[in-house]
Amino acid sequence: MNHNPIYVALDLPRLDAAEALARRIKDHVGGIKLGLEFFCAHGHHGVHELAKVGLPIFLDLKLHDIPNTVAGAMQAIHVLQPAIVTVHASGGRAMLEDAKAAAGEHTKVVAVTVLTSLDDDDMSAIGYANRASDQALRLAELAHGAGVDGIVCSGHEVGDIRRQWKDGYFVVPGLRPADGVLGDQKRSVTPRAARDAGASVLVIGRPITRAEDPVAAARAIEGTL
Template sequence: MNHNPVYLALDLPRLDAAEALARKVAGHIGGIKLGLEFFCAHGHHGVLQMHKVGLPIFLDLKLHDIPNTVAAAMQSIHVLEPAIVTVHASGGRAMMEDAKAAAGENCKVVAVTVLTSLDEGDLSTMGIGESAHDHALRLADLAHSAGLDGIVCSGQEVGAVRRQWKDGYFVVPGLRPDDGKSKGDQKRTVTPREARDAGASVLVIGRPISRAEDPLAAARAIEGTL
């Protein structure tokens, strides 16, 4: 079994290019993360095609709607056999409970807390007075009480969440290697090793591999730091 915690984020516009990249680096990653952009462009067919690479699939759909709608959406993706699916913690306890109840037996449901593209200034404009750290911990408590498997949070919060949720499953995006030239649209970043040491279960890495001059060498280098 592959215990590499790195899930490669693949939101390439062309399905053949996404599959080719995944196959190229498959020996140095632990899974494939397919987000909303990929799912809207390629649908069920695209996910089933990516399954052929032979790695677990993380469907990062960030479902957020009334409980019945989210439950129905979860049921509709059973055939895709995802290893992980995301919902938004801000959808509330009932929505998260129904999402977990409707998920496949082997699917982990994790709740997005505070997007790594947001900081305190962004939260303030949305009427949230607490820090990103405190708000993430509050939503983690809600997800835990709703029976979810874990949460998505930044590497800056995962250590604190791990201390209060010992057996949780923690997905950390927004990761940049030490030599990362740009954070892109991420504001709260750490390195993959820092996130792993803090207790991350899954490390989501996209551009540092997918946009590298040599994706295979980049994936190998990241794997070597873990």
């Protein structure tokens, strides 16, 4: 796998545009993240087409259902040979265990802790007593015990979690360059800060995909790491 930790989020509505952009920036990123918007629009065919670019594929599907259903979904995507697949840690231990058992041999299963679009006020409104950071730590402990490969968390939590889970695989989304626009991200850090804290994968979308010059933007972020 490419040692560049940047996975570019290509959740674009048009397949040809996503493929063209991936080919333009492929030398400055380590992989391609495809989420729900892309997968619902283009399915297996779209993933196969993006895989032709030659970069590892991260399927960010955030599976969350009863254990049997999640295991079946994992088996259904074996043919796509994703490098990484996400499930929700809040699905519980049995779901996490079944997801890992059903995943492909070379697929890392990572559990989403708390979305980076949520802050402490959102957590309270949902009904959680814990702060966002405390809930992320709690779910990371659950995921570790269930035997998945790692977690998805914000850059604010990754350092504390890595100290408890030294060989974990940590995916950090919601990253913004120092001069970037936050948008819907409420718990964002810079790519360099996340990497220094112990992130294995840096997920970066809009700062690259919506830049006037995506190649220059990707190269600039790569240069900070």
